Amino acid sequence: MSPEVLSMTLAAAQLLLALAMTCALYRLLRGPRAQDRVLALDTLYVNAMLLILIFGIAARSRDFFEAALVIGTLGFVSTAAAAKFLLRGEVIE
Amino acid sequence: MTTVAAVLVLAGALLAFIGALGLVRLPTFFERVHPPTMGTTLGTALVLAGSMLYFSALDSHLVLHEILIGVFMTLTTPVTYILLGRAALRREHKDPET
Numbered sequence: 001m002s003p004e005v006l007s008m009t010l011a012a013a014q015l016l017l018a019l020a021m022t023c024a025l026y027r028l029l030r031g032p033r034a035q036d037r038v039l040a041l042d043t044l045y046v047n048a049m050l051l052i053l054i055f056g057i058a059a060r061s062r063d064f065f066e067a068a069l070v071i072g073t074l075g076f077v078s079t080a081a082a083a084k085f086l087l088r089g090e091v092i093e
Numbered sequence: 094m095t096t097v098a099a100v101l102v103l104a105g106a107l108l109a110f111i112g113a114l115g116l117v118r119l120p121t122f123f124e125r126v127h128p129p130t131m132g133t134t135l136g137t138a139l140v141l142a143g144s145m146l147y148f149s150a151l152d153s154h155l156v157l158h159e160i161l162i163g164v165f166m167t168l169t170t171p172v173t174y175i176l177l178g179r180a181a182l183r184r185e186h187k188d189p190e191t
Contacts, residue, residue, distance in 0.1 A: 013103045046109070047109055069165070079177070
């Protein structure tokens with residue numbers, strides 16, 4: 001595959017993920033309840049992680065992998081903490 | 094090889110987008126829990142496979158560290174969704190309207 005077609009395919013994938021993040025952001029702002037917002041936050045960070053991985057492929061750089069890993073870790077911790085808070089009213093009991 | 098990688102990445106992004114679209118379109122919370130998992134399971138797996146293929150082709154040796162993200166997502170997504178589903182059930186039960 002020629003480099004132009006490859007970069008165009010990657011740009012299309014980036015556009016799709018940006019649209020997905022916009023959808024998640026809409027749900028995050030709109031609600032209607034707190035659990036919908038937490039779910040939207042979870043979707044948002046997963047899409048951001050995929051977007052950063054694709055940035056790494058487009059830039060031919062290995063450094064973006066660590067960023068994606070950190071986003072995955074922190075996103076899991078924050079979503080689990082938010083869900084725990086909704087469940088019990090406290091994060092750490 | 095890079096063609097296959099690009100197609101895999103595009104398919105993964107498409108799945109993530111369809112999942113996010115479902116998050117916007119479906120009417121109730123318990124229906125909305127399902128679509129984002131398309132992006133977190135198969136979408137992530139396809140993008141990671143594309144990334145592994147691309148960097149393996151670029152370096153002409155096997156690059157597999159992306160599996161770490163895949164294992165991590167596979168382990169953590171069910172945990173968060175179980176917690177969130179339980180919280181939603183309790184909240185619906187306690188106060189169904191708001």
